Amino acid sequence: MSLLEIEKLRLSIGNFEVLRGVDLHIDQGEVLGLVGESGSGKSMTALTLMRLLPELARTSGRVTFDGIDILNAPEAAMNKLRGDDIGMVFQEPMTALNPVKTIGEQVAEGIRWHTGANRKDAENRARTMLDRVGLPEAKFPLSRYPHELSGGQRQRVVIAIACALQPKLLVADEPTTALDVVLQAQILDLLRDLVDERKMGLLLISHDLAVVADMADRVTIMRHGEVMDTGETARILTEKKHPYTRQLAEASMHVPARTPRFVPPPLSPPDKGEGDADAATGSGSSVPGGKLIGKSSASTSPSPSWGGARGGGAPSQRDAAQSSRNAQTGPLLVLEHVTRDYAGRRRSFFSKPEPFRAVRGVSFALHEGQSMALVGRSGCGKSTLARMILALDRPSSGSIRFAGEELTTKSEAELRPSRRNMQVVFQDPYGSFNPRHKVERLVAEPLHLLELQPSRNEKRQMVAQALAEVGLSTADMDKYPHEFSGGQRQRLSIARALITRPKLIVADEPVSALDVSIRAQVLDLFADLNQRLGVAYLFITHDLMVARAITDQVMVMHEGEIVERGDTAAVLDGPQSEAGRMLVAASPDLDRALARRRAAASI
Amino acid sequence: MTLFLTKRIAIGVLTLLVASIVVFSIMEILPGDPARIMLGMNAAPEALATLREQMGLNVPLVERYANWIAGMAVGDFGNSYTYRSPVIELIAERAIVSLPLAVISLVLSTVIAIPVGIFAAARRGRLGDTVSMGTAQIGVAIPNFWFALLLIYVFAVWLRLVPAGGFPGWAGGIWPGVKALILPSIALALPQAAILARVTRSAMLEVLGEDYIRTARAKGMPRRYVLWRHALRNAMIPVLTILGLQFAFLLAGTIIIENVFYLPGLGRLVFQAITQRDLIVVEGVVMLLVASVVLVNILVDIAYAMVDPRLRARA
Numbered sequence: 032m033s034l035l036e037i038e039k040l041r042l043s044i045g046n047f048e049v050l051r052g053v054d055l056h057i058d059q060g061e062v063l064g065l066v067g068e069s070g071s072g073k074s075m076t077a078l079t080l081m082r083l084l085p086e087l088a089r090t091s092g093r094v095t096f097d098g099i100d101i102l103n104a105p106e107a108a109m110n111k112l113r114g115d116d117i118g119m120v121f122q123e124p125m126t127a128l129n130p131v132k133t134i135g136e137q138v139a140e141g142i143r144w145h146t147g148a149n150r151k152d153a154e155n156r157a158r159t160m161l162d163r164v165g166l167p168e169a170k171f172p173l174s175r176y177p178h179e180l181s182g183g184q185r186q187r188v189v190i191a192i193a194c195a196l197q198p199k200l201l202v203a204d205e206p207t208t209a210l211d212v213v214l215q216a217q218i219l220d221l222l223r224d225l226v227d228e229r230k231m232g233l234l235l236i237s238h239d240l241a242v243v244a245d246m247a248d249r250v251t252i253m254r255h256g257e258v259m260d261t262g263e264t265a266r267i268l269t270e271k272k273h274p275y276t277r278q279l280a281e282a283s284m285h286v287p288a289r290t291p292r293f294v295p296p297p298l299s300p301p302d303k304g305e306g307d308a309d310a311a312t313g314s315g316s317s318v319p320g321g322k323l324i325g326k327s328s329a330s331t332s333p334s335p336s337w338g339g340a341r342g343g344g345a346p347s348q349r350d351a352a353q354s355s356r357n358a359q360t361g362p363l364l365v366l367e368h369v370t371r372d373y374a375g376r377r378r379s380f381f382s383k384p385e386p387f388r389a390v391r392g393v394s395f396a397l398h399e400g401q402s403m404a405l406v407g408r409s410g411c412g413k414s415t416l417a418r419m420i421l422a423l424d425r426p427s428s429g430s431i432r433f434a435g436e437e438l439t440t441k442s443e444a445e446l447r448p449s450r451r452n453m454q455v456v457f458q459d460p461y462g463s464f465n466p467r468h469k470v471e472r473l474v475a476e477p478l479h480l481l482e483l484q485p486s487r488n489e490k491r492q493m494v495a496q497a498l499a500e501v502g503l504s505t506a507d508m509d510k511y512p513h514e515f516s517g518g519q520r521q522r523l524s525i526a527r528a529l530i531t532r533p534k535l536i537v538a539d540e541p542v543s544a545l546d547v548s549i550r551a552q553v554l555d556l557f558a559d560l561n562q563r564l565g566v567a568y569l570f571i572t573h574d575l576m577v578a579r580a581i582t583d584q585v586m587v588m589h590e591g592e593i594v595e596r597g598d599t600a601a602v603l604d605g606p607q608s609e610a611g612r613m614l615v616a617a618s619p620d621l622d623r624a625l626a627r628r629r630a631a632a633s634i
Numbered sequence: 635m636t637l638f639l640t641k642r643i644a645i646g647v648l649t650l651l652v653a654s655i656v657v658f659s660i661m662e663i664l665p666g667d668p669a670r671i672m673l674g675m676n677a678a679p680e681a682l683a684t685l686r687e688q689m690g691l692n693v694p695l696v697e698r699y700a701n702w703i704a705g706m707a708v709g710d711f712g713n714s715y716t717y718r719s720p721v722i723e724l725i726a727e728r729a730i731v732s733l734p735l736a737v738i739s740l741v742l743s744t745v746i747a748i749p750v751g752i753f754a755a756a757r758r759g760r761l762g763d764t765v766s767m768g769t770a771q772i773g774v775a776i777p778n779f780w781f782a783l784l785l786i787y788v789f790a791v792w793l794r795l796v797p798a799g800g801f802p803g804w805a806g807g808i809w810p811g812v813k814a815l816i817l818p819s820i821a822l823a824l825p826q827a828a829i830l831a832r833v834t835r836s837a838m839l840e841v842l843g844e845d846y847i848r849t850a851r852a853k854g855m856p857r858r859y860v861l862w863r864h865a866l867r868n869a870m871i872p873v874l875t876i877l878g879l880q881f882a883f884l885l886a887g888t889i890i891i892e893n894v895f896y897l898p899g900l901g902r903l904v905f906q907a908i909t910q911r912d913l914i915v916v917e918g919v920v921m922l923l924v925a926s927v928v929l930v931n932i933l934v935d936i937a938y939a940m941v942d943p944r945l946r947a948r949a
Contacts, residue, residue, distance in 0.1 A: 081852060083848060083851055083852065106856070107856075110854045110855070110856050111854065112854070113851070113852055113853065113854040114852060114853035114854030114855075115854055118852075119849075119852040121845060121848070121849065121852075123845055126844060126845040126846065127845045127846055127848075127849045128846050128849065129846040129849070129850065129864050129868070130846070130868065130942065130943070130944060131867045131868055131941060131942055131943060132864075137849075140850075140853065140855070141853035141854060141855075144853070144854060144855060145854060176943040176944070178943065178944045189849065192849065192853060193852070
């Protein structure tokens with residue numbers, strides 16, 4: 032008899048069938064990975080076994096936990112079960128804690144409720160538990176409030192709440208999806224240790240096969256409310272017998288076929304201070320030697336490989352033309368010693384607030400047609416840097432030149448030509464559109480930047496073309512954003528970015544909100560546009576898979592500085608900097624995880 | 635916290651100063667010569683000139699403003715043109731009616747509205763929600779003077795439980811005074827309570843959809859516990875905002891209600907002063923009302939900080 036047994040579970044909300052006969056089971060001390068894309072019903076399965084479903088939900092089938100019939104248990108019995116025998120950890124740590132209660136209150140509350148302990152005893156237990164999840168008393172007293180903690184620390188508090196009473200089963204619904212890779216690795220380690228040490232069962236819900244391969248003994252793969260495939264992790268993910276399993280695995284490992292449009296000459300590794308700028312601007316083959324940089328050591332000849340490296344067919348006329356233009360005008364984007372300070376919080380009435388330096392002396396160059404990744408942990412300053420490049424924010428010092436024009440000193444009106452040539456794609460395809468506007472208007476938005484305003488007909492044509500370029504149809508012009516899926520919406524935002532024919536697209540985590548199969552399509556689209564239109568990319572991401580899939584070069588950012596830069600494969604295979612090594616080591620990798628699992632099994 | 639308080643009080647004083655300039659300027663622009671009003675239409679020009687001299691109406695504008703402010707700072711609001719007694723005495727006499735009226739209404743509307751709002755939110759979409767919010771909708775729509783007349787008809791004329799109007803004063807004990815204020819308080823509180831209940835309901839509903847409510851439920855806390863211990867405090871922020879704003883409307887509402895119930899309060903005082911061009915009384919009362927609104931809003935800000943640690947940190 033398993034700890035948790037779900038048989039033929041069906042769930043409908045209103046007229047919509049969310050689950051259509053789900054079977055799964057978890058034994059004591061076992062880790063089950065529940066995998067699926069959004070809408071597959073994996074979260075609803077978790078909420079069903081907690082009986083925390085929306086009011087209109089109707090269920091049938093059987094859910095048995097520890098001999099208790101969950102679907103028919105009275106509410107009082109469920110209250111006893113929740114938090115005591117079943118703990119739950121959620122996806123979004125930033126909102127999972129009550130902002131007006133201290134972390135001590137929130138951990139102790141459940142202990143008091145279930146054990147009837149007095150305040151002091153409950154607080155002692157809460158203290159022990161917080162110590163266990165890595166929040167020691169010295170830095171994290173019980174009196175801390177959630178807003179004083181970072182996302183990773185808040186997730187530790189949520190885990191402390193869930194595990195405080197030694198539950199038999201822990202349900203973790205995408206517990207690390209909102210965290211950067213280094214934090215993800217730490218939280219997964221913590222969960223694994225807790226499960227081992229307390230013999231808990233763990234239901235780990237994730238869309239990330241690599242995470243599941245790393246953590247789970249067995250895996251269940253869901254799609255559209257049905258179980259597609261289930262079994263021992265290593266076997267399922269190695270043999271990939273089920274077509275959907277294969278599809279998921281391939282999509283999550285997907286690397287678009289592309290050849291770099293711009294191959295810069297080998298770089299000297301960046302060194303601190305003065306050398307940073309040299310390394311960065313010197314990497315551009317076409318920078319006239321000694322003009323931007325003190326030393327003239329950098330190569331001054333135009334890159335011979337640019338454009339020529341394209342697979343299949345001779346270098347086109349346009350490539351050659353762009354290559355020569357590139358040689359004349361220099362890099363598309365040059366940053367020199369860019370620094371951004373933010374006013375800190377005033378500690379007292381008299382002391383001066385200490386500024387916080389988000390970006391420290393960043394210098395680099397990006398060439399036309401080049402695809403560059405900017406990777407780093409959350410809070411390392413990469414988004415601040417992107418905002419400055421997009422001229423949405425001004426650096427405290429340093430210079431940013433785009434297509435030869437200094438951006439930092441320009442007025443909003445003077446920036447218009449530059450804005451036309453650089454566009455942005457944001458992370459969230461849901462939040463970046465006004466829901467009351469039609470696609471035609473949304474995609475045409477950047478056209479106001481053009482000097483000559485196109486007529487209505489011309490506008491429609493341009494929108495149609497942009498939509499065609501991202502694989503959508505002209506008929507989509509008259510739809511509203513909610514009529515599109517997540518992946519299609521991200522296509523829309525790419526179409527919007529493309530419509531002014533920009534030279535540079537800054538993409539801030541453009542695929543991290545997307546399911547793996549859609550992510551693969553969007554990555555293909557990015558690669559294709561880079562090949563066809565010669566758009567340069569700056570990809571901001573903490574996901575090294577994305578960086579590997581789509582970029583020629585990688586910059587690793589850490590605490591406001593670029594600590595490493597080089598060809599993507601070289602950096603990701605053999606990172607030189609401490610920060611780079613940490614990122615690579617923490618990144619989930621399906622092959623590596625499976626190899627480890629097989630090795631462990633063969634011993 | 636002290637920095638926060640200092641800041642808030644400084645802003646409050648600044649608000650008062652700006653308000654005083656506005657009040658003073660408006661009174662200057664309004665037609666009507668106080669001296670002529672006091673002496674009547676057929677007064678001799680010499681007598682008028684002397685009176686204007688006496689009342690300080692001849693000195694330049696800025697000087698008059700400065701005198702007015704300096705006087706108010708030490709509690710001297712000047713003398714009423716029509717009552718011929720110090721404004722501060724008039725205000726004190728009337729405040730003992732209006733102040734209890736405002737406080738009772740505020741307390742009444744809060745203790746009715748917040749539980750009703752919570753109740754409706756907890757029963758969203760069910761009968762209790764529909765009935766209570768429907769009632770609240772009516773409460774918002776009914777003009778309070780009409781509701782006041784209805785109350786008088788039912789409770790004073792028909793049931794004869796309370797007096798229909800007038801105020802016996804506090805000399806005869808607390809109960810007769812309170813009895814005279816019951817109906818006016820209810821009439822004044824009704825629209826406030828209706829709005830506040832709706833605000834409370836929507837604030838609660840928003841909070842109940844938050845992730846941390848689910849976290850609390852996943853801890854095994856029953857719905858009712860989560861409602862009171864987790865949701866309510868988070869929902870208080872918008873409720874407090876509305877409460878602070880409503881106080882100003884409450885004070886304005888007293889003008890109508892005091893007239894309906896024939897209560898000798900500040901509202902009636904200011905109403906009469908306006909019709910009689912007794913500008914100095916109007917100025918004094920209005921400034922007092924502004925000051926009390928400013929004070930209430932400082933209290934609301936302090937309450938914010940007590941409810942929400944994030945605001946405490948920012949302060």
